[in-house]
Structures are given as structure tokens and as C-alpha cells.
Amino acid sequence: MNWASLRRFGPLVALVVLALLPYCGLKIPGVFDSAVNTPGTLQLLALCLVFGALALGYDLLFGRTGMLSFGHALYFAAGVYGTDMLVTKAGYGLWTAILLAVVGTATLAALLGAIALRTGGIAFAMVTLAFAQVAAITIGRNPGGATGGEEGLPMATDKVPDFLVGVANTVNLYWLALGVLVITVLVVHSIAASPSGRVLAAIRDDERRVGVLGLDPYRYKLFAFTVAGGLAGLAGSMYALLIGGATPHIAASDQTLTLLVMVVLGGPGTKWGPLIGGVLFTYLDFRLAALGDSFPGPLSQPLFVLGAIFILAVYFFPGGLAGLRTRLGPLARWVPARRT
Numbered sequence: 001m002n003w004a005s006l007r008r009f010g011p012l013v014a015l016v017v018l019a020l021l022p023y024c025g026l027k028i029p030g031v032f033d034s035a036v037n038t039p040g041t042l043q044l045l046a047l048c049l050v051f052g053a054l055a056l057g058y059d060l061l062f063g064r065t066g067m068l069s070f071g072h073a074l075y076f077a078a079g080v081y082g083t084d085m086l087v088t089k090a091g092y093g094l095w096t097a098i099l100l101a102v103v104g105t106a107t108l109a110a111l112l113g114a115i116a117l118r119t120g121g122i123a124f125a126m127v128t129l130a131f132a133q134v135a136a137i138t139i140g141r142n143p144g145g146a147t148g149g150e151e152g153l154p155m156a157t158d159k160v161p162d163f164l165v166g167v168a169n170t171v172n173l174y175w176l177a178l179g180v181l182v183i184t185v186l187v188v189h190s191i192a193a194s195p196s197g198r199v200l201a202a203i204r205d206d207e208r209r210v211g212v213l214g215l216d217p218y219r220y221k222l223f224a225f226t227v228a229g230g231l232a233g234l235a236g237s238m239y240a241l242l243i244g245g246a247t248p249h250i251a252a253s254d255q256t257l258t259l260l261v262m263v264v265l266g267g268p269g270t271k272w273g274p275l276i277g278g279v280l281f282t283y284l285d286f287r288l289a290a291l292g293d294s295f296p297g298p299l300s301q302p303l304f305v306l307g308a309i310f311i312l313a314v315y316f317f318p319g320g321l322a323g324l325r326t327r328l329g330p331l332a333r334w335v336p337a338r339r340t
Contacts, residue, residue: 011185011272018178021045022171033290039170043242044286046170046177048279050238053184055262055278057231060188062260063268064197065224066204071128073255074112074135075229077246078105079236081139081153084246085146088156094164098237102230109229113222129253136251152247155240164241173242180238181275184231189271191227200224204269261306265313267320276321281306 024036032041054076061067082101086092092100116127142149157165163172191197199220202210207217240246249255258281266277288305317323 015178015182018049019175022174037171039167042170042174044283046174046242047239047286048282049174049177049181050235050242051262051282052275052278053181053238054232054235055259055266055274055281056184056188057228057235058259059263059268059274060191060200060224060228060231062263063270063274064188064192064204065200065221066207067221067225068125068260069116069128069225070125070253070256071112071116071130071132072228072232072259073251073253074128074132075105075109075232076236076239076255077135077139077251078108078229079233080240080246080250081147081236082233083237083240084153084155087159088153088245089146091159094160094241097159098234101237102233105233105236106226106230109232110222110226113225113229117218117221117225129256132251132253132256136248136253139248139251147248148246150248152245154245157244160241177238177242180234183234185275187227187231191224192271196220196223201269261310263320265310265320267322270320270322273320273322280321284309 022037022042027035032044034041036042036045058069058072061069061072079101082104083094083097086097086100087094090097112128112131116124116131119127139147140150147153163169164176191200199210199215203217203220210217210220236250239250259278262277262281263274264277265281266275267273284306313321
């Protein structure tokens with residue numbers, strides 16, 4: 001199969017493989033602790049899919065529009081806490097709660113983005129960070145007992161469909177996470193291929209030239225900011241289902257820095273790079289935490305190992321993992337030439 005065919009049918013094949021993983025009883029020692037179709041492994045894979053979707057949505061801002069936001073964790077947390085509070089505190093059904101949480105998160109992103117986008121560069125990054133810090137402090141203080149404070153907020157299961165409750169139904173949560181990823185991919189790639197996506201790329205490359213052409217960069221950036229916020233809210237809703245509630249660490253500023261690392265590791269502005277970076281980083285984060293006691297010294301600390309991997313990846317592959325084919329292409333052509 002040539003490269004053109006792989007690019008055309010590869011994503012569809014990958015989707016089919018991911019959808020069929022719950023039927024795979026294969027054991028992969030060192031990669032997973034148990035068989036692929038066991039609840040523990042499916043839980044980990046579902047989390048990888050959620051953070052892959054979250055990183056892809058964040059790349060709509062960073063890689064495709066050139067906006068460095070340090071506050072994207074705010075919209076992820078809004079999706080998590082919004083869904084949880086609507087189900088647990090307000091008594092809404094799950095699907096209604098998710099819809100309201102996503103719409104509310106997108107609206108919040110539009111309102112805050114309208115303010116933050118009046119600035120640019122470092123000032124924009126600092127304003128978004130300030131908004132996120134306010135949200136994190138508010139969650140920690142537990143106003144009116146709504147957020148649960150430092151203890152978090154477990155989700156009430158009486159409004160959640162039975163097929164999504166319990167360890168035995170982890171497979172259904174996995175498929176739902178895969179659905180969230182598919183929705184995110186379709187939205188981001190549709191925007192990237194549209195005229196608006198080309199304007200966003202032009203803003204990333206030279207915002208002044210876009211203004212000279214008679215287009216309003218502010219309006220397009222606000223559009224990207226709002227869509228990215230809504231997608232983060234959707235990922236947050238799925239995360240709340242997976243972990244059974246909300247915890248305050250998801251609103252911390254380092255959550256956005258983690259997203260930035262995921263995108264840079266995979267390749268900002270590329271079609272599949274951020275998704276791959278999000279999946280790989282999440283997998284390594286959980287696996288290294290589980291295997292930490294098996295390594296001596298600083299190697300037992302997951303953040304140390306992840307930091308070293310990130311530095312090496314940025315040094316040797318500046319374009320991220322998505323740029324591997326470009327960098328290894330000359331080598332692939334050189335090897336057959338040497339054999340002949």
C-alpha cells in the first residue's frame with residue numbers, strides 16, 4: 001500500500017480497530033497489566049482517547065491559529081464540573097446535563113475570549129491564565145457546597161443510564177469516549193479544511209496581512225476560541241463520566257501546560273500530531289505512575305521521565321512525532337539505494 005492510500009484509508013482502519021478493541025482478549029506484557037478487553041485497560045484507553053481529543057481541540061487555538069492560551073484547563077473543568085453539578089445537584093438527566101454543559105462552556109469561552117482577545121501575545125496568555133486561576137480558586141473554596149472543594153464532587157448515578165454505571169459497563173464508556181474523539185476530529189478537521197480554517201492559518205502566519213485583506217482577525221480568533229472551549233467542555237463531560245465525578249486538580253494551571261506538552265510532542269498544526277501526542281502522553285503518565293517503584297532514583301518519578309522524553313523529542317524531532325516521516329524519508333530512500 002502506498003502513502004496516498006494509507007493517508008486516505010488509514011484513519012478509517014484505525015477507527016475500526018479502536019472500535020473492536022473491547023473484543024480483543026490479547027495480553028501484552030509490559031504494555032498493559034491485563035488483557036486489552038479488561039475494565040482496567042479499557043479505562044486507561046478511554047482516558048487516552050479523551051485527552052487525545054482535548055489536545056486536538058487545544059491545537060485549534062495553538063497550532064492552527066497561533067494563540068498561546070494558558071487557561072484552556074478552565075473550559076475542561078467547566079465541562080467536568082458543569083456535567084457533575086447538573087446531574088448531582090440539579091437532578092438533570094445525563095444527556096441533558098452534557099448538552100447544557102457543552103453549550104454553557106462554549107458560551108463561557110465566547111464571553112471570556114471576547115475580553116482576552118482584546119490583547120495579544122504574552123498579554124493574551126497572562127489574561128487567560130488569570131481567568132483559569134480565578135476558576136481554580138473558586139472551585140477550591142466550594143461556594144455554597146456546589147463543587148465539593150478539595151474533596152471533589154462524586155457524581156450521583158441515579159440520573160446516569162444503567163449501561164454506563166459499574167465496572168462491567170466500562171466497555172460502553174470506552175465506546176462513548178471513542179465517539180467524543182470522532183466528534184472532535186470531525187469538527188477540527190472540517191474547520192481546518194474550510195475557508196475559515198485557511199483564514200485561521202493565515203492569522204497564525206501573519207495577522208496583519210489578514211487585516212489588510214479586509215478580514216477581521218478578531219472575529220475569526222473568537223470563533224476558534226469558542227469552538228475550542230466547547231470541545232474542551234465535551235471532553236470534560238466524558239472525563240466526569242469516566243472517573244465518576246470531578247476533582248479540583250483538573251482546573252489547575254499545570255493542566256494547560258500538560259496540554260501544551262501534548263501538542264508540541266505530537267506536532268502542532270498537524271492533522272494527527274496533537275491527537276497522537278495526547279494519547280501517548282496520557283498513556284505514559286499513567287503507566288509510569290504504576291511502574292514507578294520498579295525504577296531507581298529519579299526514574300521512579302513519572303514527571304522526570306516524561307520531561308526527559310519531551311526534551312529529547314523536541315531536540316531530535318522539532319516538528320513533533322507527526323514530522324517523523326519527513327525527517328526519516330531521506331533515510332528510507334537511502335537504504336534501498338545502498339542495496340542496489
